[in-house]
Amino acid sequence: MVHTSELIEAAKQARDRAYAPYSGFRMGAAVLTAEGTVMPGSLVENVSLGLAMCAERVALFACVAAGERPTVLVLVSPRTDGAVTHPCGACLQVALELGGPTMEVVAATTDGEVVRLPLGELLPRGPRKTR
Numbered sequence: 001m002v003h004t005s006e007l008i009e010a011a012k013q014a015r016d017r018a019y020a021p022y023s024g025f026r027m028g029a030a031v032l033t034a035e036g037t038v039m040p041g042s043l044v045e046n047v048s049l050g051l052a053m054c055a056e057r058v059a060l061f062a063c064v065a066a067g068e069r070p071t072v073l074v075l076v077s078p079r080t081d082g083a084v085t086h087p088c089g090a091c092l093q094v095a096l097e098l099g100g101p102t103m104e105v106v107a108a109t110t111d112g113e114v115v116r117l118p119l120g121e122l123l124p125r126g127p128r129k130t131r
């Protein structure tokens with residue numbers, strides 16, 4: 001059993017590896033898979049700014065590449081305008097596709113606040129296929 005604190009630590013380490021020379025807004029993620037694997041993800045920016053990829057989607061896509069499925073998504077990030085930073089809409093949509101609305105989403109700030117919500121509360125009406 002992997003504890004949330006271990007996932008947050010993995011996301012912090014991934015945040016340390018973020019490639020964010022343009023924004024300086026370092027973000028790291030970690031996904032716990034159904035198989036018990038902890039999959040890290042780091043923000044990756046590019047001089048062609050539109051090519052940046054969020055840490056959460058890096059981790060979610062790595063799950064698919066490893067043949068696994070996500071059950072918990074953790075993001076460690078600075079605050080945005082003083083508020084806890086939750087995954088963006090694109091990342092929530094990808095998470096909904098792979099993990100469904102009951103998937104737990106944990107948003108942790110670099111100053112230690114932690115918010116846990118089911119994905120379905122963050123993206124209640126996102127389109128999804130029925131399985």
Ligand SMILES: [Zn+2]
Nearest residue numbers: 054087088091
């Ligand atoms: Zn995102």
